[in-house]
Amino acid sequence: MTLTSDPSPTVEAPSPGTVSSRPKLFAGLSGQNISLVGALVLVLVLFGVLNDNYLSLSNMQVIAEAATITGLLALVQTVVIICGGLDISVGSQAGVASVVSAMVFTSTGSNALLGMVVAVAVGLLVGVLNGLIIVYGRVNPTIATLAGLAAYKGLAQLLSNGRAQGYVLNDDVFVFLGRGKIAGLPVTVWILLVVAVTVHLLLRYTDIGRNIYAIGGNDTAARLAGININKYLVFVYALIGVVAAVAGILLTARTGSGQPTSGSEGLELKAITAAALGGAALKGGKGGIGGTLLAVALLGALENGLTVQGINSFWQNVAQGALLVVAVVIQQRRGGERAVGLPS
Template identity: 35%
Template sequence: MSAVATLTRPVRVGKIPHAGLLLVLVGIIVFASVRTDSFLNTNNLLNVARQVSVVAVIAAGLTLLMVAGGMDFSMGGNVAVTTAVAAQMLSHGYATWLTLVTAIGLSIAVGLVNGAVVTFTNVAPFVATLATATLLDGVALLVINGMSISIDEHLSGLGSGTTFGLPNLVFVAAAVLAVVAFVMRYTSFGRDAFAIGGNEDVARLSGITVSRDKLVLYGLAGALSGLAGIMLLSRLAASSPGTGGLQLQLTAVAAVVIGGTSLAGGKGTIGGTILGVLLLGVVANVLNLLQISSYYQQISVGAVLLIAAIANLLQSSRKR
């Protein structure tokens, strides 16, 4: 009898993971569908999918890093440098494989430098990576000399190609998200990241190699920044001033925080991050379709990030 009652009992919305975020996303989709016929257009939905794929890859790496109590504000700057270097190499006739290896290798090196500074100097991650972000934005401008560098048809198969009707960029992002989700949930490295974010000193005393793991986490964040840069370059077919940078970084941070990842570390899920990425992508698209000034997009991202950060803090306070 009790089993039957359990099966027939209605599911409480509060018990559905990220129910509030999911309801907001559905509400915005319904609103957009009513206000404009263009939103549910196939081309528009595919365009949204391509746009959010780049943010999703950055957000995946950021989620794992923030779970461990870290932060990397230079991932957007890393994207900018990656696109600039790759665009210059492709435009000068270098082989595609060599370009990809060089660009992603450079992005990994940047991540490892960030990790070394944070791990061995005890400089706050926010300060260290924000300084790196400023430096990388300047380097990106120097590489392209402040001009737009076209790559013509190079990487077009990735940026504009489709498989089974879906953009290839979506498959890349889905693969990255799936791998990071698996690592976080089913591997000792993922469990160690949660432990480090919960209490780094206790994690070290329990035998976790905190310094090594932090270096790996920042290196992984750098690698995913490089991948996101290649994806963005393939979609835009050019590297220009303003490609990547702080705006892209803040969007990724907002998506991760909206998705429930704790700013203090020790808590986060890829499922929440995916919903956060989709929410911000849909909001940006709706603003464009309704011909609302792009300035409001920046305002909305900042406002949502602030609200999410406050909610995150209040939730942590209630648990304590």
């Protein structure tokens, strides 16, 4: 797939300062990111006072490891939101990849690399399928991926008969991915950081990234400038499929088996919440990887704090829903949107 446009000028994103004025991942923190840092510090201090072990190094590593799968999905969710779309099926895609990686591993005589390659290929296929349905079927991204949420969840259950598949913790590769460390940090955290830096560089320093911002900001202007919007949309959803597959592989490595639904349930809500909290405008054209990572850290710290305090896990869903509403309200207010049904 060639992601090049006609040799006409590239459309810049609606807010140039957002696209190109910050050369580093967290340089020049925006007001929203400063708010996220403040909220994260508040959560850490609060639960640190309530539980002596909360701020221990071992618990910080637990928080980081638990947040990696959500973080991977939130990163690519940020990209698709910037492009003016949405993907509600990322959790189900991760579940399919998790099952496939484990089933191929066990059926080929414990070939971990083959299982991972097949899982990534399935993720790419699923992502491209989503993109084609949206582009050529002219289906709204929310509806298309909502259908994908159900379909891919059902596919994972059909492949696995609704049960966890295989056992991978007798394999060095899976054990290294799920439990290994490099320079004191879990391998899963390194994978998240590598993907985050890669996506950041793609968005900030390439024509592909600038055109993604332009499509989300004003697709009509982008089309008139010669940008092939269809190809970009298929590319973005393909990227989601690949990264969701990586998340599914890490889920398999962490849990020791392929998980059709139990490990991937609710990941789409977490990913969308983190992207919105991080500043990705749901109307498209605005967002960044730094804010998303801060939001992922905040969600992870909050979820862990509620858990160590023995608070009912259902309250975690309540907190996530409340944070999503707060993020959208802040976006609407900052964008000058009038209240629905009320005079401007």
